[in-house]
Amino acid sequence: MLVRGVFLARNLTLHRHALTGPRAKVRVRSVKRLDRRALLAMGSAALPTALAGCLRERGSVMSQGAQGDAARVIVPRPLAEVVPSERVTEGAGFVVRRPFPTMRRAMADPFLLLDHLGPVVYGPGQAMGAPDHPHRGFETISYLLDGEIEHEDSRGNVGRLHPGDLQWMTAGQGIAHSEMPGRRLRERGGRVHGFQIWVNLPASQKWVAPGYQDLRAAAVPLAERPDGARVRVIAGRLYGVEGAVRTRTPVSLAHVTLARGARFAEALPDDHATAFFYVIEGRGVFGAERREAREGDMVSFAAAQTGHLLAEQQGAQALELLLLGARPLREPVARYGPFVMNTSDEIAQAFSDYRAGRLGRITRRIADTEG
Numbered sequence: 285m286l287v288r289g290v291f292l293a294r295n296l297t298l299h300r301h302a303l304t305g306p307r308a309k310v311r312v313r314s315v316k317r318l319d320r321r322a323l324l325a326m327g328s329a330a331l332p333t334a335l336a337g338c339l340r341e342r343g344s345v346m347s348q349g350a351q352g353d354a355a356r357v358i359v360p361r362p363l364a365e366v367v368p369s370e371r372v373t374e375g376a377g378f379v380v381r382r383p384f385p386t387m388r389r390a391m392a393d394p395f396l397l398l399d400h401l402g403p404v405v406y407g408p409g410q411a412m413g414a415p416d417h418p419h420r421g422f423e424t425i426s427y428l429l430d431g432e433i434e435h436e437d438s439r440g441n442v443g444r445l446h447p448g449d450l451q452w453m454t455a456g457q458g459i460a461h462s463e464m465p466g467r468r469l470r471e472r473g474g475r476v477h478g479f480q481i482w483v484n485l486p487a488s489q490k491w492v493a494p495g496y497q498d499l500r501a502a503a504v505p506l507a508e509r510p511d512g513a514r515v516r517v518i519a520g521r522l523y524g525v526e527g528a529v530r531t532r533t534p535v536s537l538a539h540v541t542l543a544r545g546a547r548f549a550e551a552l553p554d555d556h557a558t559a560f561f562y563v564i565e566g567r568g569v570f571g572a573e574r575r576e577a578r579e580g581d582m583v584s585f586a587a588a589q590t591g592h593l594l595a596e597q598q599g600a601q602a603l604e605l606l607l608l609g610a611r612p613l614r615e616p617v618a619r620y621g622p623f624v625m626n627t628s629d630e631i632a633q634a635f636s637d638y639r640a641g642r643l644g645r646i647t648r649r650i651a652d653t654e655g
């Protein structure tokens with residue numbers, strides 16, 4: 285059966301719906317209102333079983349399809365809340381927007397931190413970074429949209445991130461590193477825009493050896509949809525496209541671009557009780573509730589329910605989103621500064637290990653040349 289157009293059933297009312305399909309033998313157009321019995325009778329006789337099932341279970345269903353797009357039954361996942369970011373000074377003194385951790389929200393298990401840097405244009409000598417500092421017990425993700433970051437660590441790794449590149453670093457048992465703007469950016473200034481995301485590791489993996497997954501922009505798989513969504517799939521599986529990063533617990537991460545009039549509708553795996561969008565740029569409406577959110581807002585979905593995450597672009601500007609989802613670890617979290625463990629004793633141990641040099645020290649290797 286093919287389902288074309290968009291239809292939404294809520295309170296047993298069908299809006300703007302059009303069903304066609306030779307096998308289903310259904311031809312219903314522009315029906316404004318159906319009562320529950322008629323709808324379910326249609327369901328048993330002709331509507332796809334899944335759709336009828338959704339109607340019975342939830343009393344609300346939205347489905348969409350497009351030319352060339354196989355039928356999809358879409359059950360919206362309810363929204364939980366829209367949380368605005370706070371502005372926080374980080375590293376050597378740069379300002380980031382941060383939806384969590386804040387006084388209002390400690391984390392989004394297993395995500396510990398989301399920092400949005402910029403977009404900002406630095407003048408010559410103004411660009412700042414995060415000089416040498418340690419991490420233990422979790423993973424850090426750096427995703428750069430504009431600018432250049434030089435990365436160097438205590439295990440002798442060096443690297444540069446350019447626009448569209450991503451680095452997924454597993455700190456595990458411990459590492460010391462620096463994340464600094466590239467030389468050209470420091471000297472001449474320029475535009476910087478990027479993200480830092482921290483993902484917790486389960487207790488069983490906090491002591492794994494440090495490691496990296498570096499992704500050049502061209503290596504991030506892209507899912508392009510007929511409904512106008514462009515999805516760079518970093519981790520997890522979305523629209524049938526597998527992300528390039530291997531995660532230690534189930535995590536989904538994607539960069540979603542919705543051009544004017546475009547929409548996003550995709551479900552995460554059933555165990556992803558944590559699911560939210562972060563609005564990078566533009567504005568849109570989210571969920572079947574059509575709650576509005578704009579740049580800097582975090583839009584989180586109900587933890588206890590599955591279903592499709594809905595987003596629709598609004599206004600003149602494209603809507604840029606980060607999509608984050610995961611199976612929560614549900615473990616005790618003890619965190620202080622750059623260390624995230626399960627107990628306060630482990631945090632004290634991390635500080636004493638760092639002071640004793642057991643997390644390593646950086647021996648400068650980056651030649652101070654153009655990247």
Ligand code: FE
Pocket residue numbers: 414417419424461463
């Ligand atoms: Fe760091």
